[in-house]
Amino acid sequence: MSVRKLRLEKSWSQEQLAEICNLSVRTIQRIERGQKPSLESLKALSAAFDTDVTYITKETDMSKQSNISLKEEQAIIYVRDIKGFYTHLITYAIVIVGLFALNLITSSDYLWAIWPALGWGIGVSIHGINVFEVFNLFGPDWEKRQIEKRLKRNS
Structure with a gap:
């Protein structure tokens, strides 16, 4: 690199x-x-x-042509993905706390900060599910099956 x-x-x-x-x-x-x-x-x-x-x-x-094996490369990518998720999570927490503080200071009668918290929270959740492969719907096995299917169809 x-x-x-x-x-x-x-x-x-x-x-x-x-x-x-x-x-x-x-x-x-x-x-x-x-x-x-x-x-x-x-x-x-x-x-x-x-x-x-x-x-x-x-x-x-x-x-x-480096000496990094495929497993090492995959591990590096996985660690970067985890780092990206935690960065996203920390950013979310800081911004949402700030929004709630702003909400309570400006208009404590209506809790509008809940809406960005919910919307962005869904995004953070999906990011975490994707990184930690909770549901591995489109993982390597799926990719392999799709490639084999396409190759058989084109033969």
């Missing part, structure tokens, strides 16, 4: 790199996870790191 390595050498966060490159944070995350960047993204990254595009593409190709 050369982009990650270059970013860390500069002590930049993903958000800072995204701002410097005029890319989205999600794009930076995808590139750091191994997705092949577009030519425009490569040009923006090479300008940010003051390097040649071929250096970044060469490093990206080399990172695919």
Whole structure:
């Protein structure tokens, strides 16, 4: 993950790199996870790191040949997903507490803060169910069955 390595050498966060490159944070995350960047993204990254595009593409190709096993890669992704969920949960808690405080200060006769708490709470719940695979409706087994089904149909 050369982009990650270059970013860390500069002590930049993903958000800072995204701002410097005029890319989205999600794009930076995808590139750091191994997705092949577009030519425009490569040009923006090479300008940010003051390097040649071929250096970044060469490093990206080399990172695919790293010694990380599939299980290790899956574990890394899973831990990132858990981190994302807990970040979402903490943000939810802080904002909702603030909204309830604002609600009680401004108009304590009507509890309007319950509505954003319920709506966002549903989103946080779905995020948690997805991350912790409480209901694994579309898991690897489902994907495998669908791929086999499509391959049989196209044969």
